[in-house]
Amino acid sequence: MKTFTLVKWHRLLLWLGGATLVIFALSGITHPVMSWTGPQAVTMRPPALQLDGATLQRAMLQLNNAALPSQALVKLLPYRNTVLIQLTADLTSPRRYLTLDGSDAPDDKDVAVWLSSHYSGLPEAEVSAITLLTAYNNAYPSINRLLPVYQVDYQNGLSLYIHTESLSMAGITNPYKTTVQAVFRQLHSWQWLDSTPTLKVIIMTILLGSALLLTLSGIWLLLKLPLGARRRGLRRWHYALSWLLALPVLLYLLSGIYHFAYKQLPKANTGLTLPASQPLPATLNLQQQLDSRVLYNSASLIQAAAGHWYWRLSEFNPQQQADRHSRFNGQQSEQGARFLALTNNAPALDDVRYARLLAEKFTGLAPEQLSNQTLISRFGPDYDFRNKRLPVWQFDYPGGRLFVDALSGQLIEQQSQASRLERYSFSFVHKWGLLQPLLGREGRDIAVTGIMLLVLLMAGLGFAMRLRRR
Numbered sequence: 001m002k003t004f005t006l007v008k009w010h011r012l013l014l015w016l017g018g019a020t021l022v023i024f025a026l027s028g029i030t031h032p033v034m035s036w037t038g039p040q041a042v043t044m045r046p047p048a049l050q051l052d053g054a055t056l057q058r059a060m061l062q063l064n065n066a067a068l069p070s071q072a073l074v075k076l077l078p079y080r081n082t083v084l085i086q087l088t089a090d091l092t093s094p095r096r097y098l099t100l101d102g103s104d105a106p107d108d109k110d111v112a113v114w115l116s117s118h119y120s121g122l123p124e125a126e127v128s129a130i131t132l133l134t135a136y137n138n139a140y141p142s143i144n145r146l147l148p149v150y151q152v153d154y155q156n157g158l159s160l161y162i163h164t165e166s167l168s169m170a171g172i173t174n175p176y177k178t179t180v181q182a183v184f185r186q187l188h189s190w191q192w193l194d195s196t197p198t199l200k201v202i203i204m205t206i207l208l209g210s211a212l213l214l215t216l217s218g219i220w221l222l223l224k225l226p227l228g229a230r231r232r233g234l235r236r237w238h239y240a241l242s243w244l245l246a247l248p249v250l251l252y253l254l255s256g257i258y259h260f261a262y263k264q265l266p267k268a269n270t271g272l273t274l275p276a277s278q279p280l281p282a283t284l285n286l287q288q289q290l291d292s293r294v295l296y297n298s299a300s301l302i303q304a305a306a307g308h309w310y311w312r313l314s315e316f317n318p319q320q321q322a323d324r325h326s327r328f329n330g331q332q333s334e335q336g337a338r339f340l341a342l343t344n345n346a347p348a349l350d351d352v353r354y355a356r357l358l359a360e361k362f363t364g365l366a367p368e369q370l371s372n373q374t375l376i377s378r379f380g381p382d383y384d385f386r387n388k389r390l391p392v393w394q395f396d397y398p399g400g401r402l403f404v405d406a407l408s409g410q411l412i413e414q415q416s417q418a419s420r421l422e423r424y425s426f427s428f429v430h431k432w433g434l435l436q437p438l439l440g441r442e443g444r445d446i447a448v449t450g451i452m453l454l455v456l457l458m459a460g461l462g463f464a465m466r467l468r469r470r
Contacts, residue, residue: 006224010217014466017214018459020207021249024256025452025459027188030180032445038177039158042121046167048316049078049298053290056299056311056340058100059085060284063301066098070277073408074301077167079111086111088165091274092134092148095164108132112150112162119162119169122154129153133161139178141185145271145386146170165408167298168388197264204260212253219246234465241458248451255430262422270402270414273362281309284342297334301342302409304357308346310339312354314407334391337406351375351406355393358404362411365397372396376403381427382420387412 059076062085073088084105085098094108109130117124131151136142139159140151146163149170153159161171173181185191193200222242280301295316302312314334339349352373359370374394379385383392383403392403392412402414415423427433435444 006217006221010214010221011466013210013214013217014462016207017210017212018462020211021214021455022459023187023207024211025455027184029449029452030184031188032449034177034180034184035445036442038180039172039174041119041160041169041172043119044169046297047078047115047118049076049083049296051076051083051290051296051299051313053286055083055100056286056290059083059299060286060342062098062100062102063280064283068280070279072274072277073165073410074280075165075408076299079106079114084111086165088274089277091272094132094148108164109150111164113152115162115164115167115169116150116152116160119172120154120158120160122156122158126155127152128155138182138185139173140171141181143386144171146388163388166389170388201264208253208257208260212250212257215246215250215253218242219250222246234461234468238458238461238465241454241461245451245454245458249455251429255425258422259426259430262418269416269419270411272413273411275358275361275409278303281343284309286311286340286342290340298407300408302354304346304349304354307343308349309342310346310349311342312406313338313340334407351393355404355406356395358406358409358411359393359395359402362404362414363395363397363402369397370395381423381433382415383413384423384427 055076063074068087069089071087071089073086075086075088076083077086078084079097083100085100087096087098089096095111097105097107097111099105109132113124113127113130116122116127129151130153132148133140133151134148136144136147140149140161144161146161146166146168149161149163151159151161157174159173160169161173162168163170190200190204193203222239284301290313297314297316299314300312301309303309315336315338316334337351339354341349356367356370356373359365359373360367363370372395375391376383376394377391379387379390382401383394387403389405389407389412392405395402395404400414400416401420403412404410405412432444432448435447439447
């Protein structure tokens with residue numbers, strides 16, 4: 001193709017393709033800005049639980065006397081200055097609670113408000129509204145992954161999203177952050193077209209296609225035009241920025257197109273899944289002594305092979321930091337686990353064997369089909385920050401990978417091979433995750449923001465040159 005024809009096409013593509021680049025660059029900048037300027041929790045560390053043998057005995061006495069229906073999860077957790085038994089039947093209903101002394105138990109909202117004050121540092125008296133969310137919305141989008149959660153609103157406009165089962169803060173926002181987040185979702189993800197998916201695919205294909213052709217024609221011109229030619233004014237700066245940004249913009253567009261195209265396919269992944277509900281044994285008896293000198297995060301009642309029951313005690317990690325940087329990078333909530341048998345002749349159990357048992361139950365695969373059992377203690381492209389839980393156990397199997405949480409006995413996520421490839425593209429290329437080991441999270445965000453600003457400058461120079469030519 002002649003250089004003149006390429007120049008002509010590059011100029012024709014400028015308006016639509018250039019406008020597309022401007023829209024995606026501007027909306028892309030809002031994401032790190034939202035992270036830098038949005039509200040923050042005063043602590044990212046969940047409340048710890050202090051257990052001793054007497055507390056466990058009282059908990060078992062209550063469970064023996066309660067005649068409970070089948071439950072998916074039974075846990076002990078801290079609440080104010082006491083310990084509660086938390087009962088989870090399914091993933092949509094509020095959780096129920098029992099006290100150890102038989103007194104009236106708080107409901108799930110009470111626990112959510114207490115946890116919200118723990119994370120926000122605000123007194124409970126300043127809570128203005130509490131709402132149980134069973135579906136995602138603009139302020140709490142699906143990227144957060146955890147449902148149901150309680151939206152706890154404060155009089156100053158702050159809102160926290162509390163997941164009571166994991167004692168975690170699933171999100172935090174205020175009117176400013178919600179507005180910035182809405183800008184990103186509408187202009188970067190084009191959420192406003194979600195109700196008309198076919199129209200969305202057509203419009204996004206035209207926009208992304210024009211931006212890609214504009215970039216490819218610009219790269220071709222860079223390679224064809226003479227290097228030593230004299231360029232002045234706007235043309236010189238546009239030419240210099242083109243050399244600097246050609247590869248980053250091309251990779252940004254290709255990974256974005258790949259991400260958008262993959263999202264149009266039927267979902268092959270499995271999200272958070274509870275273990276099957278099961279009736280509790282008629283009588284629970286502690287077969288081992290508990291070391292009261294150890295501080296625990298929680299205690300979960302679990303059933304292993306051959307109908308044997310155990311308390312799984314999650315040992316508190318004293319190195320766990322309360323700041324947001326540590327939370328984003330990922331850190332273990334526990335430094336180990338101890339299993340206390342509740343049935344006679346129960347074999348010794350540890351996390352390695354229990355996690356493998358969970359993986360076999362959720363996949364239905366034979367033990368030899370599960371490989372690469374790994375304890376994941378940091379977030380990464382395969383298992384990212386959105387899951388909120390650490391540590392988890394990873395297993396590979398033919399065609400996929402899954403992550404199980406031994407603390408709660410849940411399947412956290414199951415991924416296909418295609419999903420993993422798309423995640424690598426999106427994490428390492430589109431979000432510039434390759435820079436994070438070198439620059440850190442904030443350094444990477446600064447670099448990305450700088451590149452997006454240069455893209456805006458280059459597009460502005462292109463528009464100015466075209467208007468001047470006219």
